[in-house]
Amino acid sequence: MYLKELSELPGGSGDEGKVRDFIKEKIKDYVDKVWVDRLGNLVAFKKGKKEGFKLGLVAHMDEVSFMITAINDDGSLSFAPVGGIDPRVVVGKTLKVGDTLGVVGYKPIHIQREKIEKISYKDLRIDIGARKKDEVKVKVGTYAYFTTTYEEMGDYAIGKAFDDRVGCSVELKVAVESTPVYDTYFIFSSQEEIGPMGGASILMEGLGLDAALILEGTTAGDIPELESYKWATHLGNGPAITFFHSGYVIDERIFKTIISVAKDLSIPYQMKMRTAGGTDARNIASRGKGAPAGVISVPCRYIHSPVSVMNLKDYDNTFKLVKALVESESLRKALD
Amino acid sequence: MTTEKLLMELSSVDGPTGYEDAVAEKIREILGGGERTKLGGLIYKIEGSGKGRVGIFAHIDEIGMLVSKKAGNGFFYLDTVGGVDPKLLPSSKVKVLTKKGVVRGVIGIIAPHLTPPEKKGKVQEFDEIVLDATMSDWQSIEVGDRVVVDVKPSKLGELVTGKALDDRAGCVSLIKTKEFLEKLRYDWDVYLVFSTREEHGFGSPGASSIAYELDLDWAIVVDVTIAEKVEGYEQMKIGEGPAIGIGPFIDKELHEKAVETAKRHGIKHQIEVLPMRTGTDNEGVRAARTGTRTLLISIPLKYMHTPVEVVDPKDVEETARLMAHLISEMEV
Known part of the structure; x- marks a missing residue:
């Protein structure tokens, strides 16, 4: 229901x-x-x-969700998990930060000079399309969420x-x-x-x-x-x-x-x-x-x-x- | 259609390397015409005076994956076609393009409760990444079927984010060039070339075969470029306009003309230094016939080859405006 x-x-x-x-x-x-x-x-x-x-x-x-922990000078947002979330699941995903859409981008494979063994939150940022700190309206402490649309397929549901x-x-x-x-x-x-x-x-x-x-x-x-x-x-x-x-x-x-x-x-x-x-x-x-x-x-x-x-x-x-x-x-x- | 809308429309279509039909047909629909080529591309000719021929190229294929092995009971292993970074895949919805149509699935990741501490955050390679299609008609899936990430584009403030903007952003700039040319005078016959098979990384068969066929006087290749800081190089930035390439594989005179044209028309632009191969279709087009003079113009893009590539629609428009003026002002 x-x-x-x-x-x-x-x-x-x-x-x-x-x-x-x-x-x-x-x-x-x-x-x-x-x-x-x-x-x-x-x-x-x-x-x-x-x-x-x-x-x-x-x-x-x-x-499980995320919380914005810092607004960086380049307009990106640092974040931390609220609950147990493996950082691997959020790489390249879209998040909703309050009412603002953001993406967790990643360094292009073309310029990854050294082999990356582990993903950790300290290396990840949310990009909301801002280019510097004063363009960011989001405040620290704002929650961020996965944006998945619920779907039913046969006997299964995804969400x-x-x-x-x-x-x-x-x-x-x-x-x-x-x-x-x-x-x-x-x-x-x-x-x-x-x-x-x-x-x-x-x-x-x-x-x-x-x-x-x-x-x-x-x-x-x-x-x-x-x-x-x-x-x-x-x-x-x-x-x-x-x-x-x-x-x-x-x-x-x-x-x-x-x-x-x-x-x-x-x-x-x-x-x-x-x-x-x-x-x-x-x-x-x-x-x-x-x-x-x-x-x-x-x-x-x-x-x-x-x-x-x-x-x-x-x-x-x-x-x-x-x-x-x-x-x-x-x-x-x-x-x- | 606005540039933003065009970017969203083209990002939404699936066309992994070698399977670009849907993208070519979508562009043909938007342009209201065009001829398909033997290798699956699309050519749209804009008539000039017939005295000379210029081609502008963008590739329509995107990176993708294929089913490499059946694991049984609706689970499959994958491999990459083009530079897919496996770090981006866990926790994604995906589409398998089977002979019987699209079969949906997910690439999951084991819950942290069941993940040993030493494996948390640990990067998975392709042989550890599993496609789960148990919820779909998985019996239709065969080894070799192409797989793309199932993600819809969105607005990111003033920017656009989505998959395959490499190089659909370039495709949009071609469509926009046609619109700008409608307001300008030009002598050249202009060929908009939407080519295939760029992402598999060697030889540019899609673009070079068309360059051969068209026997062009000169050409512009439009691709995207990395808008992150690369050590030792000036950073190409989103929102700072087209990146005009300079380097041994790019015609020097065309480069200079492009920069002059940009300055004359107040088009914000950046200079991208490419001392070796450009890694685009530029080299393939350049080597067509007895040689074709080429210019490489790149649209800055963040997070290349991820499902959340980011471009600024203004950069796409300015790329188109620059190309239209350059075509108009180059003497035949």
Whole structure:
């Protein structure tokens, strides 16, 4: 739902306003209450049919982005990543710097006298067509974004920011189309990409959840460059279920419940086979009084780059699985 | 059409070396005529008095890639045709020009989460770059199919950015020369030559074959030049006008006439020193028949051979104005 719009909106860590406003507008008529907390998380509350259990769904709104760090005398802009972005992905690409278009040019191959082994941000500049410093209206601290247009091709989608707008999209669809058994908080968190203490670190204190499901767009790596044993997930094999990731061992009761619901409904699923990366599950489990959390992800190739690829059947199956979990008592029973 | 619009239109067409048909046809449509040549180029003749013949040349081909190997399941390995810098490729949308039409794909890069620290930022060579066409009709892709980066041109302030401005910017200057000539008197029959096969780097078969056929009295080759600082040379700069070449492969008298003409008409220009080969079609045209006197004029361009080449439309227009006046004022 609204995956194209969500993918194309700019929203880096700390600059989630446009994404937040969009989701708020689309979700408000389907929930009982919507608010934004002090760290910029958007929370939409939907009352359940029964009381006594509070479930949270969490997808982060922010994408990896860049920030302008210096305006140079020649009118070019220096920049740094906000979140983990390999500098190789930005060479020769177009970026949107605030409302201004820029390009990351590169020294022509004809005059590269010495072999270049490594790309690093200190050697890259954004060119906005200015020839000297006083022509530049952009200020330091401005965010810069990939400009990729979202496209669907067959069962696949190509775009930027699937990590984690695909999670936002699934969560929004579940909020709109599900009838939760218990009180459910649809949370769209801020500042996930800049480390473990982002917006979601205050959720437990404020909401006191009993359990949470984190919805993510996660790494795939199912390409010829990697031997198949090094793959994290495989596109087309269904939602990826995490058992452990950086900073949190998934609560076994939640992990097993996700799998049993998937099996009951014959929804294909796969294990996330690599443990790299972390999610807001850490914040749910370790902040406030803490609550057990699980992670369900749509596999995406090439995340944290301008062209991620995902499978729309995986999206549909992730939606079905999450909706089923929200509409059943199974998570509560597992945690009793 | 404005110069900016022409630059955008021509940047949007795909024509890797040897596969330039779409570009030639697009230019023919813009000019409303022209003859195709045996090697795929296009010649548009502007009648003069019939007493002498001048040709102005720009190449229509762009750098590209080809599918070198199938990796299975919709993945392919690539190699370069012309000087493609592999550093520019990761995280790009691409088009594969197959016999059954265009097949879309991407060149991805493994997420940083799965990249070992020592590999982060590490430059990949062609044998490490993978085309992912799993989302498309990848069964149509064959080894040898050409591949181009799928990128649309845009405005960059007053400038234009996009792929293939090397040498579509030159092509636009030819189209604009025709417009300027309409307001001037001239005796020469003028041939606008849109030639093929420049980027594969040797012999300029596309341009030299046409130069042979036309048997010209003199010629101007228009290409782009590097607008970055090159150690030991004056920097050619964007927005400072056409770069008029001087060097052993360029006719001295034509060079001097071009500089005089620029001065006479208040055309901002730069002098580009080329002590050895120019690396353009100039040499091929020059060696046609028993020799053809040539002048090389270059449009300054930043980030050459990247998907974000940058030119100033004013430089393109001034290049055209200079050529039109030079043609008008050269005695037959």
